[in-house]
Amino acid sequence: MRNVVVRDAEAAVKDIKDGHTVMVGGFGGAGLPKGVITAVLDAGVRELVVISNNAGSSDDDLSLWFGAGIVRKIICSYPRNAQQFAEQYRAGTVELELVPQGTLVERIRAGGAGLGGFLSPVGVGTVFADGKEKIAAQGREFILELPLRADFTFIKGNLADSLGNITYNKSARNHCAVMATAGDTVAVEVDRIVDVGELDPENIVTPCIFVDRVFTRSR
């Protein structure tokens, strides 16, 4: 029977390569897979393209990646209070693609759902429309927003079974559930692994079809 449990964060990031695009779940610290942060650093990869809501603001998050200079570009909505990122940004050593938060999650959803893009009313008439195709539909102007996918998705769940079914804890669900659909390899850090059958089928948020690796963080 399918079993996607791996030993640790190191195993969860196996095969990550220089230049990969990586989605990292979380809104602030909630939903951020902290074990992955260090495992990716240890893997020694560089030139990553990161898709995440924020750009790190403490000593155990994406700040470590910017501090180590392993990120070439970040696609995010709110890189404030992000000191390490800000330094790299001012120095011109990291590229920023700033995306409205709802557009960010919707682009990820489109990537996971096999859509070619969507027509968004958000950003019309602002700098967020610059360089994007405008499409009129039903008498209104929209911006064509394109899908986002990643080589790796790293997210944080609450419970998992060995098949890879996932639940989340409170507001830590945020972008994680959508990012789970849009990565070629999806690795989930969870608080606890339970027996198959223990999760109520009504309450599984991310069905196992989306999940490739599950691990609990060693403390």
Add this chain to the structure above:
Amino acid sequence: MRNVVVRDAEAAVKDIKDGHTVMVGGFGGAGLPKGVITAVLDAGVRELVVISNNAGSSDDDLSLWFGAGIVRKIICSYPRNAQQFAEQYRAGTVELELVPQGTLVERIRAGGAGLGGFLSPVGVGTVFADGKEKIAAQGREFILELPLRADFTFIKGNLADSLGNITYNKSARNHCAVMATAGDTVAVEVDRIVDVGELDPENIVTPCIFVDRVFTRSR
């Protein structure tokens, strides 16, 4: 405090008007709000535009609406085994807009999520692309699909609280959860109404913000 519980199906369909667009949840009988079927008939409205997956196949579903001739048009994916509908269809007294099932639910989602449409790979190079705008994106051809909304959404849930939070039963969730987001007035037939606080906040599928009326079917 907010309380959206109404007495019965009759109260749930209050203010429905001739010519209204109406979404009806369900895949086959699962998720179909049967109490609403008769209440809408009793309301005496006509010329409805119906959005639903099927077009009725038994004596307690949309067949009754076609039998009574109150539907002007149906937007659906699979109107097979639908005798009453088929008779009206052959007679030319009802219009059919046939939509691939995934496109149907995605159009409804777009309507509820405030999007102007989406680029679908489904139907490219087939009759389902006829008359629709083609948009190339990232080197591939897509069809622009437009959002769907309704004056009324009628769906079937399992449990509700008086605020209007909803859970569903097994595969009866189907189109209901998405339709709940896309109606101006959303009325939900449920098996049971529970006290506020009884539903686990992690397991509520349709948050109360989407729901206007809740009722249990009288037997």
Add this chain to the structure above:
Amino acid sequence: MKPLSRDALARMVALHLPDEGFVNLGIGAPTHVADYLPSSSGVMLHSENGVLNVGPKPPEGEEDWDLINAGKMPISLKRGGSYFDSSLSFAMMRGGHLDVAVLGAFQVSRNGDLANWTTGDNGSPPGIGGAIDLAVGAKSIWVMMDHTTKDGRPRIVERCGYSLTARKVVTRIFTNLAILDVTENGLAMDALLEGATVAGLQNLTEAPLLTPGKLRTIKQDGTVVP
């Protein structure tokens, strides 16, 4: 006449929220509006990171860092609240399901243009977050802000000088001096701080002010009387 305190401004906004409305309070000053909702209030607060029916800050030591608001501060959940993912949360926002979004602003123009995401004048990386989705999607967009900048320049202008968040979206402006409605004809005064004058307010406002009806009076504590 002293402009409203930040607390009084928050109370004034709180008192105007529709009972049983679904409301999002933007990060910054709008967050404090929650502190002035009466405990009996039926207002349900939405947080863009996937929470409906947000409750007050938990007691110290009982914070759960998996339960935070858009400002990344610990919150609680009221009975009947729910959790959901960001895609459903932004569907609520962009899809017109919120009755009111209360947002801070740098500038608002006569026709309701909103500039609240960047002043463009510092070396910091820009951040937009979810403010722009709220500004486009909520049924009513209320701005709460000081009537002028710290050095006295108008924030309510003919045309925003800063990069826009969204065009023609603001419906109501609550400042520490007045309440204005954005109408087809322009900015209509609804209420004025006790002791202030229309002429005085106009002096602090670049866009012309209309007084289509009887002005209400704002008290120093943020309550408003006919």
Add this chain to the structure above:
Amino acid sequence: MKPLSRDALARMVALHLPDEGFVNLGIGAPTHVADYLPSSSGVMLHSENGVLNVGPKPPEGEEDWDLINAGKMPISLKRGGSYFDSSLSFAMMRGGHLDVAVLGAFQVSRNGDLANWTTGDNGSPPGIGGAIDLAVGAKSIWVMMDHTTKDGRPRIVERCGYSLTARKVVTRIFTNLAILDVTENGLAMDALLEGATVAGLQNLTEAPLLTPGKLRTIKQDGTVVP
């Protein structure tokens, strides 16, 4: 030589499904493939109406009409299964998350065009359902069908005469006579029913058949040997 029975064809398809694969069995004949999966199989079945890890039909009298498959027949749920709404279900389908979709067909063309939704020749209203989403989205699209129509005309053709479901999507064809792979160069024979000949099969097939490698042999019970 007798063509495979419907049961043997279903067994043949079942034996080829990837272990631990996520699979959708279309309505009609493909549904019966489930009956030939060994109980030890790690294949996880998806139903488009929002079910993953579909189990067998429940015993009579224990049906739950809220738990049905795409053919609207009662099913059960295996341990580790889950329920979800149609939008997530079709995201799975269209987004390439299913390893295999097994579909019935009226016709398949040499380059993998699929026609399986309408023959256009009766007065019935047309129905498309979710077959088209599967045909576009699954990683591999397998067709299972009789090799010819009831009156002996080829279903594997140069160009489909019926209205298409999707273009260039079919990767493999399982018939009651053979297994064919759709390749860049054309239709490559993989296996042939015991007792049938390549020439005989070509006679029943409008599109030209390639035999790039050693042919496997299909037994009457649907098993395939080297």
